Amino acid sequence: MNIPEEYLDMLIIYGERLVFALLILIIGRIIIRSILRAVRRAGERKEVDATLKSFTSSIISTALYILLLLTIASTLGIPMTSFVALVGAAGLAVGLALQGSLSNFAGGVLILLFRPFSVGDFIEAQGFMGTVVDIKVLYTSLNTIDNKRAVIPNGSLSNGAVTNFSINPTRRVDLTFGISYDDSIDQAKEIIHRVIEANEEILKDPAPTVGVSAHADSSINFTVRVWCRREHFLSVMFAMNEQVKKIFDQEGITIPFPQRDVHIYSHTDSAEKQNA
Numbered sequence: 001m002n003i004p005e006e007y008l009d010m011l012i013i014y015g016e017r018l019v020f021a022l023l024i025l026i027i028g029r030i031i032i033r034s035i036l037r038a039v040r041r042a043g044e045r046k047e048v049d050a051t052l053k054s055f056t057s058s059i060i061s062t063a064l065y066i067l068l069l070l071t072i073a074s075t076l077g078i079p080m081t082s083f084v085a086l087v088g089a090a091g092l093a094v095g096l097a098l099q100g101s102l103s104n105f106a107g108g109v110l111i112l113l114f115r116p117f118s119v120g121d122f123i124e125a126q127g128f129m130g131t132v133v134d135i136k137v138l139y140t141s142l143n144t145i146d147n148k149r150a151v152i153p154n155g156s157l158s159n160g161a162v163t164n165f166s167i168n169p170t171r172r173v174d175l176t177f178g179i180s181y182d183d184s185i186d187q188a189k190e191i192i193h194r195v196i197e198a199n200e201e202i203l204k205d206p207a208p209t210v211g212v213s214a215h216a217d218s219s220i221n222f223t224v225r226v227w228c229r230r231e232h233f234l235s236v237m238f239a240m241n242e243q244v245k246k247i248f249d250q251e252g253i254t255i256p257f258p259q260r261d262v263h264i265y266s267h268t269d270s271a272e273k274q275n276a
Contacts (some may be wrong), residue, residue: 021075028068036061104138107154121166126152169229173237177244178219180254188253192224197241201232218256
């Protein structure tokens with residue numbers, strides 16, 4: 001079988017290009033893996049945050065593989081203008097289809113840059129409250145108080161309000177105690193101060209605050225504000241509520257509850273009065 005000379009020349013040319021492209025692919029993958037290993041090792045030596053390290057490796061890997069793909073396409077003789085136009089059209093279609101994911105990606109970048117919270121922080125966001133377990137490029141995972149796993153898109157996190165309970169070393173505990181109008185305000189204040197001073201987890205600075213905040217329908221209300229280390233927040237709140245109630249009972253201080261007087265009228269009695 002005789003192969004025309006022009007076809008033979010084309011076969012030789014494209015065969016050489018294909019061989020070079022395969023060599024570039026093999027060598028390029030080896031180089032990319034070496035670069036990624038070097039990046040990971042550098043992150044480990046400098047103790048870079050695990051989330052940031054994973055995100056950086058992913059970005060570098062994507063960029064290097066795109067560069068490798070362009071190099072192979074150029075070696076095969078594919079016109080760059082046509083290739084770039086094709087990639088641009090495909091990128092536009094993918095971008096329109098993945099608008100939500102791109103928003104989450106941008107949100108992940110903002111979270112990693114500005115660090116409103118970190119892994120291990122206790123936060124409240126998007127209707128969930130829990131400890132941050134993982135910060136990925138597209139979403140953040142929380143372990144809620146009742147040990148459920150909540151996965152929140154980073155786009156919503158970066159654009160919404162986030163309350164970080166772990167960022168400051170101290171927290172304020174706000175409490176309200178009510179006493180009867182017949183009880184002594186001074187005695188009740190003295191009891192509350194006594195309970196505060198007996199609790200070693202309550203900080204002296206800032207100083208605790210105890211004051212009458214309202215003359216309510218059924219009680220005189222005291223607002224109590226004390227400061228503690230953030231890890232002692234719940235124990236201080238529980239202890240204060242328990243100890244104040246116990247000593248109020250011992251000292252005869254009444255904690256009132258709402259009461260209503262109900263008057264029942266008989267229709268028969270009303271009818272007899274009208275007839276009379």
